[in-house]
Amino acid sequence: MTRRGWILSAPLIGAVLAGLGWAGFAPIEVSSREQLFEIPKGTYARRRAGDLVEILPDRIRLTVGLNDVLLIRNFDDVPQTFGPAIMMPGQSFRLPFERAASYQFICTAHASGQLTVDVEAEPVTPWARIHWRARQWWENRKK
Amino acid sequence: MLLGMALAAGAEPPRLSPPADLFKAGTLSPVMPAPEVALTGSDGKPFSIARFRGKVVLLAFGFSNCGEVCPITLATLAGARKKLGAEAADVQVAYVTVDPERDTAAQMKKFLGSFDATFVGGVGTRAQLEAAYESYGISVSKVTNPDGSYTLGHSSSIYMIDREGGLRAVMPYGHPVDDFVHDLKILLQFS
Numbered sequence: 001m002t003r004r005g006w007i008l009s010a011p012l013i014g015a016v017l018a019g020l021g022w023a024g025f026a027p028i029e030v031s032s033r034e035q036l037f038e039i040p041k042g043t044y045a046r047r048r049a050g051d052l053v054e055i056l057p058d059r060i061r062l063t064v065g066l067n068d069v070l071l072i073r074n075f076d077d078v079p080q081t082f083g084p085a086i087m088m089p090g091q092s093f094r095l096p097f098e099r100a101a102s103y104q105f106i107c108t109a110h111a112s113g114q115l116t117v118d119v120e121a122e123p124v125t126p127w128a129r130i131h132w133r134a135r136q137w138w139e140n141r142k143k
Numbered sequence: 144m145l146l147g148m149a150l151a152a153g154a155e156p157p158r159l160s161p162p163a164d165l166f167k168a169g170t171l172s173p174v175m176p177a178p179e180v181a182l183t184g185s186d187g188k189p190f191s192i193a194r195f196r197g198k199v200v201l202l203a204f205g206f207s208n209c210g211e212v213c214p215i216t217l218a219t220l221a222g223a224r225k226k227l228g229a230e231a232a233d234v235q236v237a238y239v240t241v242d243p244e245r246d247t248a249a250q251m252k253k254f255l256g257s258f259d260a261t262f263v264g265g266v267g268t269r270a271q272l273e274a275a276y277e278s279y280g281i282s283v284s285k286v287t288n289p290d291g292s293y294t295l296g297h298s299s300s301i302y303m304i305d306r307e308g309g310l311r312a313v314m315p316y317g318h319p320v321d322d323f324v325h326d327l328k329i330l331l332q333f334s
Contacts, residue, residue, distance in 0.1 A: 069164075081280045083315065084169065084298065084300030084313040085169055085280070086278075086279065087171070088175055090173075091171055092171070093170070093171055094163050094164075094170050094172065095169035095315075096166070096167065096169070098167070103315075106280075
């Protein structure tokens with residue numbers, strides 16, 4: 001690259017490095033540690049009628065220290081089982097995770113009856129923070 | 144001031160509810176009465192949730208021939224009671240069998256007593272037990288071994304019931320003693 005090319009691209013390189021520096025070293029702040037999912041009224045009736053309605057994703061990803069609490073609200077007219085708990089109509093179940101692991105749960109709100117919760121370790125290294133932020137940005141972009 | 148007026152008027156003080164985010168266990172909100180069970184205790188007395196009213200109850204399901212999960216759970220609960228010291232007098236472990244074919248009251252008493260003499264087992268007919276499983280969402284699956292013997296897979300969470308009989312929290316299998324001590328102290332303090 002010519003000297004002129006370097007001079008022209010220097011601001012861009014600087015901006016990228018500054019962005020990576022921020023993404024790697026700035027503390028991650030989240031508005032809530034709870035990941036909320038709701039089971040709407042009529043879910044059971046719809047499923048009985050043959051509608052393979054999907055309320056929750058098959059896999060939920062959480063991160064220790066950032067969003068590490070699963071909050072399920074049952075607005076349906078019948079009890080729903082999520083993992084170890086039966087939620088009565090109008091009841092919520094709040095399940096915190098402190099250890100990174102993959103957890104399998106029975107979930108009656110799923111057509112498959114199964115839900116996997118992948119809990120990842122808190123991103124404490126610069127690279128882990130960059131990776132976490134990049135993935136969040138990508139997932140938010142898809143919504 | 145309102146509390147003082149209520150007490151002066153002879154009314155019961157309002158129940159304080161611990162914030163859900165204090166718990167290590169999963170919490171249910173609003174708190175509803177724990178489903179009742181009608182079984183026979185390993186001590187020969189009727190086994191029901193109402194019987195233990197006034198104590199914090201740790202309710203779990205398992206069987207005496209269990210090779211791994213149940214011994215770990217029971218050792219953890221015994222460890223938690225030990226760590227609580229004098230406060231453990233207000234904590235009752237109630238263990239319902241998932242193996243009515245083999246678990247008699249005497250068998251459960253012997254099995255549970257090897258962990259903590261205060262633990263009470265619940266046994267009963269298949270119909271009585273299945274009603275209890277349904278109420279708590281317990282799944283039980285039988286696995287037959289090549290030699291004709293069998294073992295059982297079963298739900299292994301621990302249900303935490305407050306002194307008033309409210310099903311307040313559910314601790315998934317695998318939590319350490321300190322997590323139970325942490326949550327029991329909250330339940331003992333608030334309820």
